[in-house]
Amino acid sequence: MTLLLRGGKIIDPSQRLEQVGDLLIQRGRISGFGKIPARKTWTVLEARNWIVAPGFIDMHVHLREPGREDEETIESGSRAAAAGGFTSIVCMPNTRPINDSASITRYVLERAREVGLVNVFPAGAITKESKGEELAEIGEMVNAGAVAITDNGNGVQNNQIMRRALEYSRIFDIPVVDHCEERNLAAAGCMNEGPRSTRLGMPGMSRAAEEVHVARDVILSRITGGRAHIAHISTRESLEWVRQAKKQHIPVTCEVTPHHFVLSEEDITSYDTNFKMNPPLREPADRKAVLKALADGTIDSIATDHAPHTQFEKEETFEAAANGIVGLETAVPLAWEFLIRRNLLTPLRLVELLSTTPNRILKLGRGTLSEGAIADVTVIDPEREMKVDVEKFKSKSRNSPFGGWVLHGIPVFTIVAGKIVHSASA
Amino acid sequence: MALHGRHLLGIEELSGDDIKLILTTSRSFREIFTRAIKKVPTLRGKTVINLFFEPSTRTRSSFEIAAKRLSADTINFNVSSSSIVKGESLIDTGRNLQSMAPDIIVVRHTDAGAPHLLARCCKGLSIVNAGDGMHEHPTQALLDALTILDHKNKIGGLKVAIIGDIAHSRVARSNALLLKKLGAEVWICGPPTLIPLEIRQYGVQVTFQMKEALEDADIIMMLRTQKERQKEVFYPSVKEYSILYGLNKQKMKWAKKTAIVMHPGPINRGVEIDPELAEGEYSVILEQVTNGVAVRMAVLYLLLGASEEMEA
Numbered sequence: 001m002t003l004l005l006r007g008g009k010i011i012d013p014s015q016r017l018e019q020v021g022d023l024l025i026q027r028g029r030i031s032g033f034g035k036i037p038a039r040k041t042w043t044v045l046e047a048r049n050w051i052v053a054p055g056f057i058d059m060h061v062h063l064r065e066p067g068r069e070d071e072e073t074i075e076s077g078s079r080a081a082a083a084g085g086f087t088s089i090v091c092m093p094n095t096r097p098i099n100d101s102a103s104i105t106r107y108v109l110e111r112a113r114e115v116g117l118v119n120v121f122p123a124g125a126i127t128k129e130s131k132g133e134e135l136a137e138i139g140e141m142v143n144a145g146a147v148a149i150t151d152n153g154n155g156v157q158n159n160q161i162m163r164r165a166l167e168y169s170r171i172f173d174i175p176v177v178d179h180c181e182e183r184n185l186a187a188a189g190c191m192n193e194g195p196r197s198t199r200l201g202m203p204g205m206s207r208a209a210e211e212v213h214v215a216r217d218v219i220l221s222r223i224t225g226g227r228a229h230i231a232h233i234s235t236r237e238s239l240e241w242v243r244q245a246k247k248q249h250i251p252v253t254c255e256v257t258p259h260h261f262v263l264s265e266e267d268i269t270s271y272d273t274n275f276k277m278n279p280p281l282r283e284p285a286d287r288k289a290v291l292k293a294l295a296d297g298t299i300d301s302i303a304t305d306h307a308p309h310t311q312f313e314k315e316e317t318f319e320a321a322a323n324g325i326v327g328l329e330t331a332v333p334l335a336w337e338f339l340i341r342r343n344l345l346t347p348l349r350l351v352e353l354l355s356t357t358p359n360r361i362l363k364l365g366r367g368t369l370s371e372g373a374i375a376d377v378t379v380i381d382p383e384r385e386m387k388v389d390v391e392k393f394k395s396k397s398r399n400s401p402f403g404g405w406v407l408h409g410i411p412v413f414t415i416v417a418g419k420i421v422h423s424a425s426a
Numbered sequence: 427m428a429l430h431g432r433h434l435l436g437i438e439e440l441s442g443d444d445i446k447l448i449l450t451t452s453r454s455f456r457e458i459f460t461r462a463i464k465k466v467p468t469l470r471g472k473t474v475i476n477l478f479f480e481p482s483t484r485t486r487s488s489f490e491i492a493a494k495r496l497s498a499d500t501i502n503f504n505v506s507s508s509s510i511v512k513g514e515s516l517i518d519t520g521r522n523l524q525s526m527a528p529d530i531i532v533v534r535h536t537d538a539g540a541p542h543l544l545a546r547c548c549k550g551l552s553i554v555n556a557g558d559g560m561h562e563h564p565t566q567a568l569l570d571a572l573t574i575l576d577h578k579n580k581i582g583g584l585k586v587a588i589i590g591d592i593a594h595s596r597v598a599r600s601n602a603l604l605l606k607k608l609g610a611e612v613w614i615c616g617p618p619t620l621i622p623l624e625i626r627q628y629g630v631q632v633t634f635q636m637k638e639a640l641e642d643a644d645i646i647m648m649l650r651t652q653k654e655r656q657k658e659v660f661y662p663s664v665k666e667y668s669i670l671y672g673l674n675k676q677k678m679k680w681a682k683k684t685a686i687v688m689h690p691g692p693i694n695r696g697v698e699i700d701p702e703l704a705e706g707e708y709s710v711i712l713e714q715v716t717n718g719v720a721v722r723m724a725v726l727y728l729l730l731g732a733s734e735e736m737e738a
Contacts, residue, residue, distance in 0.1 A: 195624040201538040201561025201599055204623070271539030315517050317537035319559065 002026045003418060004038050008047030008379065012054055013352040014368035023052055025375040028418035032371060047379060050412060053351045054369050055087025055376025057358040058328065059177075059255055060152075060231060060303035063089075063120070065111065066104070067096025072308040072396050074108065077328070078117040079394035080306070082422035084328040085411025087376035088119040088366055089306075092152045093130065100125035100136040102144035109145050117421045118414075119376070121364060123148040123177060126165045130154050135164060142172045147362045150177035152231060157183055159216060166226025175229040175253065175361055180213035180238070181205075181278070190319045192280040196265040202318060207235045207286075210279055214238040218245040221252050229361060230254035232305050234279040236289035243298045253361050255303040258327060258334040261290045263401065273314045273321035274401040277307070291344055300357045302350075304331045308397030326395050330388055330402050332380065336409020340382070347382075354378075379413035381424075386410050430731030433545045433553040436562035437603040445604060449572050451724035452717065458495060459716070469498035472730055473528040477503045477519070478556070479535040484691060484715065485556050485565075489532045492722035498529075516540055517547050524548040529730055532556050552729040560594050566690055567600035569721040571608065573714050574645055577686050582609030587639040587681075588630075589615045589671060590649030590698055591660075593622045597690045598649060602628040615639035616649075616671060619660040636671060640680035646708075647688045648673050648698045664697055674700040678708065686710045 003025040010033055011018050022036040038044050058081065064072040072080075074091075081089045091108060093099035099108065105122045112120035124141035128134045130151040138149055149169065156162040156178060169176050186209035191197050193204025210233075217228040218241050233239060233254040245252040259277065264284045268275045275281060293299045307324025314321050335354070339345040345353075355378075359367025366376050388405045390398040414422035428444055437445075458464055474493040476486050486502065493500040503523070516535070520543075523531060530552045533541045538559030545553040557563040574581055586605055592598045592614050602625075605612050612630040614621065615638070625632060633639050640646065651667060661667045673687065687699070687708040695701045704711060 193623055195627055198622040198624055199627065201559050201596060203560070271542050312515065315515065317516060317535065317540045317543055319537040319539075320516075 001418065002042040003415070004036060004042050004044045005047045005052050005377070005379065006038065006044055008050045008052035010052045010369065011347050011351050012369040013348055013356040014054065015370055017369070018348055023369065023377070025377070025415070025418045028375055030369050030371055030373045030375050033369065045413065049381070049383065051347060051380040051382060053378050053380070054355045054367050055414070055416065056085050056332065056354040056378045057088040057362070057364065057366060058086045058304050058306070058331070059090045059301055059358045059362065061089040061091050061306045061328065062094065062308065062324070063091040064095060064308060066107065070396070071310055074111040074120060075115045076394060076396045077306070078112065078115045078120065080326070080328040081118045082414045083394045083411070084330070085332040085378045085380065085414055086118060086328060087378060087414060087416045088121060088364060090121045090123050090147060090362065093123055093125040093150065094153045098125050098130050100128050100130065102137065102140040105141045105144040105146050118416055119366070121145070121147040121362065123150050123152070125149065126151045126156060126176065127161060132157050132161055135161070135168065138168060139171065142174060147364065148175045148177050148229070150179065150231065152177065152179045155179040155181040155183070155213060159220070162216065163220045163224060166220050166224040166228060169226045170224070173363070175227045177229045177231050178213065178217050179231050180210045180217065182209045182212045185209035185212060189280070190276060191268060192265045192282050194265055194283050196268055200268065200271070205280055207237065207282065210235055211237045211241070214241045218242070218250060218252055221245070222248070222250045225251065227251045227253065232257050232260065232279055232303070233299065234260050234282050234286060234290070236286050239289050239293045239298055243293070246298065253300040254298070255301040256290055256294065256299050257303060257305045258331045259325060259401070261287060261294060262334055262338050263287070267401070271318045272401065273316060273318055274325055274399055276318055276321050276323055277305070277325055278323040294339065294353065295345055295349070299353070300361060302331065302335060302353045303358070304328055308395055309399045310397065314399050325399050325401060326393065326397050328395060329393050330400060330407070332411050333386060333407035333409050334402070336380065336382060337407045341408060375415060375418040377413070377415040378411055380409055381412045382409050384408065384410040384412070429728040431552065432729060433541070434564055434725055434729060435541050435545060435553065435555050437564045437567050437600045437607070438562065440564070442607050445568070445571065445607060448568055448721065448724050448728060449575060451728060452568070452572050452720040455723040455727070456720040459719070465495050465497060467497045468727060469493070469496035469730060472498040472530070474498045474500045474530045474532060474726060475503055475523055475528045476500060477505070477523065477531050477533045479505045479540070480557070482534055482557070484718070485534065488715070488718040489556060489722050492719050493726055495719070496723055496726060498726065516543060520544040520548050524551065530554055530726060535559065554725060554729070557596055559596065560599070561596050562600045563596040564600050565718070565722055565725060566597050567604040568725070569714055569717040570601055570647070570688060571604055572717045572721055573688065573710050576713065577710065578644060581605060583611070584644040585611045585613065585642055586645040586647065587613045587615060587643040588647045588649065589636065589639060589673070591620045591651055592616050592625065592649070593620045594652065595649050601647065602630050606630070613639045613643070617661055636677060637680050640677060643681040643685055645688065646673065646681060646685055650690065650692065651694055651698050653694070668697050672698055672700065673703055675703060678703065688714060691715070
């Protein structure tokens with residue numbers, strides 16, 4: 001099939017490209033852009049006033065399969081990703097069983113191929129069963145298709161293990177993605193330790209729990225040369241550690257979630273468990289620091305930490321409820337609404353955060369509209385308005401604090417290898 | 427009636443007028459305690475469920491006696507924390523109880539916000555918070571206020587020292603809120619490990635030195651120390667805690683001569699308070715218990731809006 005996207009605003013940071021023009025897709029690849037006269041046999045999509053960007057990549061998604069198919073499956077998660085404008089997602093290994101071996105990695109890839117919607121790239125565990133004790137068979141997982149390693153959800157408590165993982169990762173040049181949380185400092189905290197936790201009478205999780213591990217990862221990345229990637233960074237001081245590391249050319253990168261640039265702990269007013277996640281919502285000053293770091297390049301990527309949970313896991317007291325919210329279907333509109341419409345970032349910078357840099361970190365061979373590249377494309381209507389309706393999510397789960405919010409900047413077409421996997425009728 | 431049909435989730439949601447109304451009503455109920463037959467028919471035909479997810483003797487008994495003195499039917503539903511490990515969720519328990527059409531559910535839970543969750547899912551009844559996690563214990567603060575009023579005739583302008591494990595204390599939070607609403611000067615005192623971040627948002631003063639807290643204090647509220655906290659390295663030993671933050675006769679000298687000593691109970695004798703003081707002339711601890719029943723009667727009565735029948 002040949003597809004012509006006509007008259008859109010093509011934004012591709014990989015080529016420093018920002019121009020109105022046509023984009024031609026043939027045999028699943030980009031075959032040209034500029035002014036291209038349409039032929040009769042081609043499918044033509046009128047993209048005037050729309051943004052045409054290299055397909056968005058979400059580095060941090062929980063697909064729950066195998067093991068918790070009641071929360072999400074590779075299929076429902078893929079549909080949610082496509083609807084949200086993501087052409088590629090990296091799925092976390094904390095499934096049941098944990099993806100700590102090539103056989104699970106292959107299973108995930110096989111299921112994703114059967115579903116055939118978006119690109120699913122598995123992340124393998126750093127340690128066996130993510131227990132933090134022995135390294136998992138990282139090489140075998142990489143051979144099977146893993147693009148990163150992480151003990152997501154647990155965080156690596158043992159510093160020596162983290163050091164070895166960073167050293168060992170160099171064989172494969174993959175990032176070691178760290179959920180930074182020192183368990184003793186985090187204690188039994190269910191929200192940020194700060195003014196709100198005091199007021200609401202809930203056990204707080206010290207920001208130091210994150211920062212101690214961010215600092216550790218910077219130090220270990222420096223001495224090993226391994227690439228540490230800080231998942232869902234959330235505090236001002238954590239960002240400062242990454243900023244300083246980058247100045248010293250230490251290979252540390254980081255991502256932030258939409259909820260951490262949109263919300264703060266002050267939004268937790270009524271024990272609504274859709275505001276419970278880990279890392280928790282921080283203070284307004286942290287959110288401000290995140291916005292600055294998105295603009296100045298300290299943050300490399302926007303990733304959702306899409307964490308589906310059933311209703312019964314959230315219909316609990318705040319302390320007992322499960323951590324996390326779904327994010328795939330709200331991330332792009334939230335970014336457009338809060339970053340672009342409020343003039344904090346340029347569209348070029350946003351595409352960098354959603355596509356170019358995640359691709360660079362993960363080396364997926366995506367994230368570009370250059371001629372000959374795989375035709376993964378995200379098209380956004382920047383003017384279209386949507387009222388978030390959690391009941392209409394493609395995800396199996398509904399746990400979002402953004403239900404009812406009115407947002408602009410809606411993904412209207414998601415194209416994976418030249419195939420339209422999502423289109424939103426006007 | 428300002429409180430009719432509402433929930434009592436915390437002091438936070440009450441206005442100064444709400445508080446004064448509850449306290450005035452409590453006083454009028456206290457008269458019943460001196461009668462030969464300590465019972466009025468005011469809440470006859472009403473059902474009060476005490477839903478306790480945390481062991482409690484005095485608060486539960488206090489609510490039960492309060493309801494019974496108003497002729498309400500009471501049911502105690504005790505769920506020990508060990509048996510909720512993998513059983514019915516809080517929300518299902520609430521819905522089940524709601525189906526039995528009670529008028530009030532009094533709830534105590536280890537988690538903050540549990541009464542708020544019940545209030546959201548149970549319609550057509552009032553929820554009374556009898557202590558939720560480290561968040562609030564509104565009837566405790568109300569009975570403390572009534573006790574203070576009995577002795578000082580006012581709350582505004584008094585210096586109140588709240589001493590002990592502030593971080594884990596719902597009593598401290600509810601009291602700080604109530605006392606500030608009524609204009610008291612509140613001092614918070616304890617080891618820094620047991621004072622939560624940004625406690626000053628309550629408008630209170632903070633000190634780690636007991637002398638500073640006690641100096642010229644009118645009211646001294648000692649909080650219960652929880653022995654298991656020692657394991658979590660909040661302080662080195664109960665003995666050292668007692669030396670630094672226990673109340674004894676020596677330290678009492680820093681306070682006003684007319685000062686009163688309060689404690690929400692149960693007391694750890696010889697830890698946070700010298701037994702002699704707990705039973706001595708300054709202590710109003712047993713009056714607090716009596717006032718607890720009166721305040722809870724007032725709360726049940728006002729929430730159910732049974733005003734006209736009061737004289738009966």
